[in-house]
Amino acid sequence: MFYRECGNYKATYKEDMAIFPIPLDKWGFFIILIFAFLVVPFMANDYWISSIIIPFLIFSLSALGLNFLTGYAGQLSLGHAAFMAVGAYGSVILYGRYEVPFLLSLMGGGLVAAAVGTLFGIPSLKIKGFYLAVSTLAAQFIIHWAITHSKWVSGGGVYATVDTPPLYIFGWLVDTVVKKYYVSLFIVVAMVLFGKNLVRSRTGRAWMSIRDMDVASEIIGVSQFRYKLLAFAVSSFYAGIAGGLLAFVYYMAANIEEFHLHLSFKLLGMIIVGGMGSVLGSFLGAAFIVLLPLFISRMVSSWGGLFPADLLANLELMIFGGLIIFFLIVEPFGLARLWITVKDKLRLWPFPY
Amino acid sequence: MAIDWLFVSEVTISGLLVGLMYSLVALGFVLIYKASGVFNFAQGPMTLFAAFALVSLLALVPLGLSLIGVLVIMVVLAYTIERVILRPLVARPPLVLFMATIGLGFFLEGLAQAIWGTQPRGLDIGITDTPFTLAGVLISRMDLFGAGISGVLLFGLVWFFQRTRTGRALRAVSDDHEAALSVGIPLRRAWTITWAIAGIVALAAGILWGARLGVSFSLTLIALKALPVLIIGGFDSVPGAIIGGLIVGTSENLAEVFLGPSVGGGIKDFFPYLLALVFLWARPYGLFGREIIERV
Amino acid sequence: MLECKNVHVSFGILKALNGVSLHIEKGEILAIIGPNGAGKTTMINVISGVYHPTPGRIFFEGKERTFMPPHPVAALGIARTFQNVALFKGMRVLDNIMIGRHLHMRSGFFSQGIYWGFGQKEEIRHREAVERVIDWLEIEHIRKVPAGMLPYGLQKRVELGRALAAEPKLLLLDEPMAGMNLEEKEDIARFIIDANEELGTTIALIEHDMGVVMDISDRVVVLDYGEKIAEGTPEEIKNNEKVIKAYLGTAGRR
Numbered sequence: 013m014f015y016r017e018c019g020n021y022k023a024t025y026k027e028d029m030a031i032f033p034i035p036l037d038k039w040g041f042f043i044i045l046i047f048a049f050l051v052v053p054f055m056a057n058d059y060w061i062s063s064i065i066i067p068f069l070i071f072s073l074s075a076l077g078l079n080f081l082t083g084y085a086g087q088l089s090l091g092h093a094a095f096m097a098v099g100a101y102g103s104v105i106l107y108g109r110y111e112v113p114f115l116l117s118l119m120g121g122g123l124v125a126a127a128v129g130t131l132f133g134i135p136s137l138k139i140k141g142f143y144l145a146v147s148t149l150a151a152q153f154i155i156h157w158a159i160t161h162s163k164w165v166s167g168g169g170v171y172a173t174v175d176t177p178p179l180y181i182f183g184w185l186v187d188t189v190v191k192k193y194y195v196s197l198f199i200v201v202a203m204v205l206f207g208k209n210l211v212r213s214r215t216g217r218a219w220m221s222i223r224d225m226d227v228a229s230e231i232i233g234v235s236q237f238r239y240k241l242l243a244f245a246v247s248s249f250y251a252g253i254a255g256g257l258l259a260f261v262y263y264m265a266a267n268i269e270e271f272h273l274h275l276s277f278k279l280l281g282m283i284i285v286g287g288m289g290s291v292l293g294s295f296l297g298a299a300f301i302v303l304l305p306l307f308i309s310r311m312v313s314s315w316g317g318l319f320p321a322d323l324l325a326n327l328e329l330m331i332f333g334g335l336i337i338f339f340l341i342v343e344p345f346g347l348a349r350l351w352i353t354v355k356d357k358l359r360l361w362p363f364p365y
Numbered sequence: 366m367a368i369d370w371l372f373v374s375e376v377t378i379s380g381l382l383v384g385l386m387y388s389l390v391a392l393g394f395v396l397i398y399k400a401s402g403v404f405n406f407a408q409g410p411m412t413l414f415a416a417f418a419l420v421s422l423l424a425l426v427p428l429g430l431s432l433i434g435v436l437v438i439m440v441v442l443a444y445t446i447e448r449v450i451l452r453p454l455v456a457r458p459p460l461v462l463f464m465a466t467i468g469l470g471f472f473l474e475g476l477a478q479a480i481w482g483t484q485p486r487g488l489d490i491g492i493t494d495t496p497f498t499l500a501g502v503l504i505s506r507m508d509l510f511g512a513g514i515s516g517v518l519l520f521g522l523v524w525f526f527q528r529t530r531t532g533r534a535l536r537a538v539s540d541d542h543e544a545a546l547s548v549g550i551p552l553r554r555a556w557t558i559t560w561a562i563a564g565i566v567a568l569a570a571g572i573l574w575g576a577r578l579g580v581s582f583s584l585t586l587i588a589l590k591a592l593p594v595l596i597i598g599g600f601d602s603v604p605g606a607i608i609g610g611l612i613v614g615t616s617e618n619l620a621e622v623f624l625g626p627s628v629g630g631g632i633k634d635f636f637p638y639l640l641a642l643v644f645l646w647a648r649p650y651g652l653f654g655r656e657i658i659e660r661v
Numbered sequence: 662m663l664e665c666k667n668v669h670v671s672f673g674i675l676k677a678l679n680g681v682s683l684h685i686e687k688g689e690i691l692a693i694i695g696p697n698g699a700g701k702t703t704m705i706n707v708i709s710g711v712y713h714p715t716p717g718r719i720f721f722e723g724k725e726r727t728f729m730p731p732h733p734v735a736a737l738g739i740a741r742t743f744q745n746v747a748l749f750k751g752m753r754v755l756d757n758i759m760i761g762r763h764l765h766m767r768s769g770f771f772s773q774g775i776y777w778g779f780g781q782k783e784e785i786r787h788r789e790a791v792e793r794v795i796d797w798l799e800i801e802h803i804r805k806v807p808a809g810m811l812p813y814g815l816q817k818r819v820e821l822g823r824a825l826a827a828e829p830k831l832l833l834l835d836e837p838m839a840g841m842n843l844e845e846k847e848d849i850a851r852f853i854i855d856a857n858e859e860l861g862t863t864i865a866l867i868e869h870d871m872g873v874v875m876d877i878s879d880r881v882v883v884l885d886y887g888e889k890i891a892e893g894t895p896e897e898i899k900n901n902e903k904v905i906k907a908y909l910g911t912a913g914r915r
Contacts, residue, residue: 025788088460125836135645142404142463142600146592147645150638157635206774213773213780217760221749222669228747233735233764233827242770273589277467284464329475336468340461341453 022038031208048197058189062262062310064302066193070257071299075282076207076291077250081215082280083288085243086223087136088144091151091250092279097271099125099252101165101258103173104266108177115181118199122252128155129248136240152273160270161288172359173267179260192261199257203250208291210246219243281332283288285339287348296347304328375503376618382505382512386573389515390587391594391606392522393566398600400538400559401451403462409588410473411564415439416571417481420488431658432568439564448559475584488572499576511573518569522562523603535559540600595636597644601653608652613637662687662863663708663739663831670703677703678714679887685831690857691865692874692895696907701867702744703735704884705833708865709741710734721831736764738830742820742837743865749880750809754819758794758809761826762787791852794826798852812846821849825856832856834866838873846870850877883907 029357032038056065058183078092103121106112112120159165166174179186179195210216218239221229230236256316259266278301286297305328312327343350371445392414397405405411418438422431450465498504526532538555546552571580574587590613598609619635644651663685668676671814677698685691693701706712710731719727721737729737740761749757755820766787772780795801798818803811808819817837837853838846854877856862868874873897874881881898883891885907891898898904 025785025792029784029788088463116485135642139645141459143645145404145463146596146638146641149589150635150642151591153638157631161631209776209780210770210774213776213784214763214766214768215770215773217752217756218763220752220756221760224749225747225753227711228743228749229760231710231711231731231735232760232823233732234760235732248481277471280464280467281471284468327477330472331475331478333468333471333473333475336471337450337465340457340465340468343430344457344461352647 013083013156014216029212030102033214035309045201048201052195058171062189062194064306066189066262068120068197068298068302069196070254070262071282071302072295073200073203074251074254075286075298076204076294077247077254077277078279079283079288079290079294080207080211080250081243081247082125083283083290083293084223085240086226087133087240087243088141088244089154089244089247090145090273090280091132092247093146093271093275094152095125095248095251096255096258096275097266097268098128098157099255100266100271101159101268102252103256104174104176104259105125105165107179108174112179114179118253118256118260119130121256125252125255126245126249128157129251130241130245133241133244133248136244137237149273152276156268156272159178171174173265173269175265176260186261196261198255199253203253204291206208207246207250211291215239215242223289226358250271278332281336283346285346286334290346290348292351293346293348296351300347301332304332368576372622373619376622377615378502378504379508380615380618381611382508382614383444383618383633384611385506385515386570386577386610387518387587387590387594387614388519388607388610389566389573390570391591391598391610392519392603393563393570394591394595395601395603395606396522396559396563398595400535400556401462403459403466404600405563406463406466407470407473408563408567408591409585410477411439412567412571412574412588413582414442414473414477414571415564415585416488416570416575416584417477417486419568419572420486420580421481421577423488423521423629435568436565439568440443440561443560443564446560447553451556451560452553470585474582483582486575487577488580490576507577511577514569514573519603519607522566522599526603531558556591590637590638593641595651595653596641599653601649605651605653613640616640624657662722663865664720665704665707665714666718666720668704668714668719669710670700670707670714670717675889678707678717681884681887681889683882683889683892684865685865686880687863687864688857688861689879690853690877692878692881693865693867693884694869694871694874694881694898695890698886699884701884702835702888703887705741705835705865705867708734708833709739726818735827739833740824740827740829740831741833741837742817742824744814744835744839745874746816746819746820748808748816750807753799753805754800754808754811755804757789757793757819758822758826759787761794761823762790764804765790774889782849790828791816791826794822797855798822798825801843814841817841818849818852821852825860825862828860829862829864830867834864834868836867836869838868838870853877896900 022078030038032041052061052065074092074096078089081089081092099121101121102124103117106120107114107117129153132147135147139147181195184191188194211219215310218229218234221232221234222236222239222243228235255266255271258270263270281292282297282301284297286295287293308327308331339346390408393408393412393418396403397408398405415435415438418435419431421599425431446457446469450469451462454462454465483633526536534545534550535555535558537548537550538552545555547596570587571584574584578587579583594606594609594613596605597612617633617636621633624636625632665684666682668678668681669676681704683693683704684887693704695701705718707714710726710729710733713728717727718725720816721739726734726737734838749760752760765784765877768783772783774780776784797806798821800815800818800822803815803819808816811819817839821834821837824834834853838849841849850873853864855865857864867879878895881891881893881895882889883898883901883904888906890903891901893901
């Protein structure tokens with residue numbers, strides 16, 4: 013009754029092409045935004061914000077980046093975490109060592125990540141599928157080695173970790189959890205909006221055409237060269253920004269060990285479960301991964317310590333793996349499609365027909 | 366600067382031997398790629414699983430029985446995989462299957478960790494690692510044993526695929542599912558058999574590498590090392606896996622020894638991937654792989 | 662408008678085209694016919710830039726473009742449809758046709774991302790063009806449907822829409838009516854003729870249905886075993902001995 017699409021006529025193409033054509037969707041989104049900006053910082057406790065919400069936001073951003081490359085453009089990438097690392101180190105070094113202002117440092121880190129990502133994406137011009145995946149995997153190993161073996165990068169310590177100095181933005185010290193939250197929120201929202209617009213325009217269509225049938229796409233006039241490399245560049249840029257954010261507001265350091273191969277696979281899992289080729293899906297997938305361990309530990313503790321603590325981490329892995337398989341079989345378009353299906357049912361509620 | 370030829374030959378031989386062991390790991394991937402058209406990301410965790418299972422069984426029963434026990438486990442695993450994962454996803458594009466194997470990999474890894482914990486275990490198969498000399502060249506006994514077993518398995522499997530009826534049927538399946546079906550080859554059984562063989566290969570690889578490095582999660586990383594082997598040799602070629610493995614083993618050793626010191630070491634970790642990248646440029650489908658031709 | 666001189670194409674030892682020369686006049690409808698395997702699709706692929714003649718030369722609007730890869734060829738104003746429908750199955754019909762406008766869209770990376778202003782104006786402008794094509798092809802009712810879910814006949818029509826949306830100078834159609842019933846064929850034939858007359862598009866089509874070929878084409882080129890065996894008006898071709906032999910074999914006449 014409330015959630016209607018019929019009777020909802022669009023008078024102009026402009027309205028039809030809006031991000032949220034259904035009024036309830038649009039209002040819902042604004043409410044979420046208001047909630048996020050104004051309510052959350054005051055209602056949620058510090059633990060929730062710093063350990064759940066901030067990583068959720070940042071990993072969503074990274075997952076979105078991967079979604080551009082793998083979900084929209086169809087280029088499988090197994091090295092996304094490595095590009096995040098490049099962004100992390102890049103931005104921390106720019107800010108800490110060269111005293112470049114924060115936002116510029118962050119962008120700098122993103123741009124370096126984009127450059128590196130494009131480099132490793134060059135093979136995509138000649139090869140597809142798993143072969144391409146191996147190239148991105150190579151990125152993961154090579155970048156790991158490069159960062160850990162480069163004195164210039166790591167500052168010559170035993171470990172390749174570079175600590176972040178205190179964060180000042182326009183002279184404003186970002187030290188509390190709430191401030192960090194706002195920084196992350198602003199950046200993530202801005203970049204997600206940009207990404208969503210990109211994806212519903214020419215670039216998004218070009219990417220999807222490459223994914224669906226690249227030979228035909230080229231014949232129609234989509235330059236494979238330009239758009240494949242663009243996908244790698246944009247995707248790695250987002251990864252780099254996400255990595256930088258992690259270094260500045262979450263880990264408080266750029267640490268290569270946090271951007272390991274497993275994370276690359278986790279990110280891939282996020283977009284599979286959340287929905288490939290969907291902006292919302294990136295968020296749903298990230299939320300899922302961030303919340304899953306919590307959910308499991310709650311479940312386990314409510315069963316009164318029947319299982320040893322080790323089991324938690326293992327169960328998480330097993331459930332994650334099992335769910336990936338489950339979603340692939342049952343709903344290959346992930347949670348995002350599930351959400352659309354629920355909305356469809358709501359359209360007709362309470363009349364099933 | 367004088368080159369110590371003895372040293373070079375030792376490094377080379379050791380590389381060749383290790384390379385053969387990489388080939389064995391790569392073989393597991395090739396088998397599944399040939400049968401199901403998918404890169405089995407879970408091969409690494411499968412290797413780990415098999416190795417752990419063996420270690421546990423060895424504590425209870427002698428080697429022979431343990432081997433049979435693990436074999437049974439791997440066959441059951443293959444059957445389960447076929448039923449739960451392959452069958453529902455039969456009509457989907459290979460990318461979906463690949464992602465399913467990622468999920469499977471996570472699942473098996475978690476399961477292995479849950480059952481056996483995270484402590485590395487030693488695997489003693491009765492080979493002492495005292496090196497012996499052949500014409501003045503130092504050779505590791507372990508390396509030789511590993512290479513020997515790998516070699517036997519590899520050539521045995523090549524023979525199996527080329528000469529036996531089942532082997533030929535499996536090759537038909539990998540070429541074209543539907544055509545194979547139309548000639549009366551039971552697809553599901555073919556898949557189960559292939560995955561079971563891959564499981565056995567995983568077991569062998571697990572034993573050899575486990576004996577060499579200890580049974581722990583680094584075994585899954587060895588599986589990833591197989592990827593450059595596959596790039597160089599071709600994803601669907603058994604001889605390619607052999608040659609690719611030899612190339613990777615030798616080159617990584619040589620690179621580590623001769624280039625390593627000047628860049629701070631650790632080259633072994635990524636050199637094969639660098640080589641793979643070069644191959645991706647020059648010969649994307651590997652030395653023996655088949656090119657994918659699309660008709661417009 | 663388009664001229665192919667002495668085009669040879671080989672796939673390994675298989676010679677697909679053996680010295681074929683043909684030309685397409687501006688504003689005409691040219692039909693390329695021939696038995697299966699004659700090399701018709703290969704010829705179209707050569708014109709699209711997917712294959713390059715070895716040897717041979719291609720001229721478009723007077724300028725040589727023999728070795729041009731596919732996407733600059735598209736930029737010249739050549740659009741096509743495919744024998745096995747090459748729609749982008751994961752995208753909606755609307756998006757499939759919008760991508761036909763790809764080369765006409767002028768919004769840069771940042772205009773798209775910021776959207777407000779130029780990016781949005783471009784989207785709306787091209788959406789209007791696409792809607793005109795959708796109206797013209799009478800497919801309004803399916804515009805939001807994912808292309809992969811459409812029945813075959815409609816898919817072919819959407820593919821035609823995608824090619825038309827590019828406002829091409831030369832339109833190449835590879836068996837646009839394959840697998841259709843009589844009614845659907847009439848519809849498509851009507852669209853082809855309308856595109857030619859109303860929009861002035863030059864059209865080259867591969868087709869097996871002789872009735873259609875006779876009815877709508879201005880000129881016909883006949884290929885067999887990679888060679889051109891006849892060329893002329895539909896009337897001339899109908900009575901050409903070589904053509905009849907190619908289709909029916911030597912025993913008996915139609």
